[in-house]
Amino acid sequence: MSNKQPHNPVLLAKVLEALVPLKGKKIIDGTFGAGGYSLGFLQAGARVIAIDRDPNSIKFANQLSEEWGEEFRFVLGQFSHLDELVNEQVDAIVLDIGVSSMQLDEGKRGFSFLKDGPLDMRMSGEGKAAADLVNNLSQKQLSDILFAYGEEKRAKRIANAIILARNESPIKTTLQLANLIEKTVGKTGKIHPATKSFQALRIAVNSEFDELVTGLFAAENLLKEGAILVVVSFHSLEDRIVKRFFASGSGSVSGSRHSPQIEQEAAVWQEIAKPIKADRDEIENNPRSRSATLRFAIRSASKARTPSMVGLGVPLSKGKNYA
Ligand SMILES: C[S@@+](CC[C@H](N)C(=O)[O-])C[C@H]1O[C@@H](n2cnc3c(N)ncnc32)[C@H](O)[C@@H]1O
Missing domain, CATH: 1.10.150.170 (Putative methyltransferase TM0872, insert domain)
Structure with missing residues (x-):
């Protein structure tokens, strides 16, 4: 790939740190974009299966395929279906959600209020x-x-x-x-x-909250004991969902003294990391990173939960899907 990146990956160094050691790992990059994360994983010795719903990602994926051969594979699709799109066990799943710079920068995609274009905004x-x-x-x-x-x-x-x-x-x-x-x-x-x-x-x-919740549960379903789920989100509404998803699967008792009978469920997620933010240097070099939050946790051996929006703080989740 050329050195000039169409999308400057956010928090990549910290994502790599969370995944160490990468050598020999098989990783799903569920939000391929321009492939900045995937390239980082490949360079660190991992094999990558990449997913993106935006057909414009294909040209970047082709460049990586040429360079990395069988170490890299791309699937066009939504990460909400990642457990169907990828039919094999992996060591890690990484989601860097939201829009890419390419999507924002191209007026004709309709994402930007600064550039004239059709009012489109569809990633796919x-x-x-x-x-x-x-x-x-x-x-x-x-x-x-x-x-x-x-x-x-x-x-x-x-x-x-x-x-x-x-x-x-x-x-x-x-x-x-x-x-x-x-x-x-x-x-x-x-x-x-x-x-x-x-x-x-x-x-x-883009039904982004439905995608996020379904994607998180799909990851829970696909990942086996010891595997890691890493999520980078870009605003508080997304981050709240990720935080509550991990917390609700942590097996901790959430009852109060008014409802003391709640049974402790087995933890599906363990070693839940504290939220990680970009440091001053990264924010200076890449202002988009200011609002990013990285969270990750390790999958336990417990059975995956039945997907549910309840308790995750998803806005308008009570049957009001207008898209
Ligand atoms: C922030 S960018 C990722 C950038 C990437 N990490 C990189 O380094 O180039 C987010 C990407 O996720 C894709 N995306 C967002 N929601 C998706 C979904 N539900 N399924 C698949 N791809 C999605 C977008 O099309 C976009 O390309």
Whole structure:
């Protein structure tokens, strides 16, 4: 691969540290992107099976295949199905969730409120695009999404403005939406006023929380005793899910003095590491790393749990999937 990376991998050194020793390990990189993590694993002597739902990743995967032959394999698909996509035992699964720089930087993908393009935001290029949601959901549905997935306090005002604007003509482009939001709520603070709404729509379009929860349980199902699950997340809503997933599988008793009868379940996850953040040097070199949190834990021999969203703090998880 060339030295110029289309996506600067976040927390890679710390991910490698969590996985040491890598030599001879078989690792699933569930979010291949431009292959920065996969390359790091290969260079450290591991074999890699990579997954990504974005067909644009294929060209980067082909470069790695050429260079690394049978040490590397790529599968186009969603990590929520990783236990079906990969039919063999592995030593580690790594998820670096969210969007890649390539997806954000290319205006025509529709992820960025700074670049003009169709209001798309689909990582896989399939299913409903952001424009479908923005132009068809009710005011309440839009407001719920913006509030729950973007923690946007001005969700109702923005949703109202969207309804009024689309009654005139459909909202088709990123800048149309970004400008509408800016006009509605004004510019306050450092971040662009459309940041949270764009995050919320992206999460809805790609069913990111469903993917994350299903992916975590798929990893639990596939991994055997002693194997490691590593997750890097980029905002507090994601990190809360990962934290609670590990905690709820740790076998610790969660009852209170009001419900003292809770039976202790066998731990599925052990040696749960404290959250790890990027250090000052990395943040200086790669500002995207500022919001990243790394968590990992080791799989025990206990039976995998039945997947469930309960108790994981998944926003809008009560049957309101609008995408
Ligand atoms: C932050 S980037 C990963 C970057 C990668 N670690 C690298 O070094 O280049 C996230 C990637 O995960 C992919 N992705 C996000 N959700 C996914 C899912 N549910 N299934 C498969 N791939 C997913 C995105 O398409 C994107 O390429």
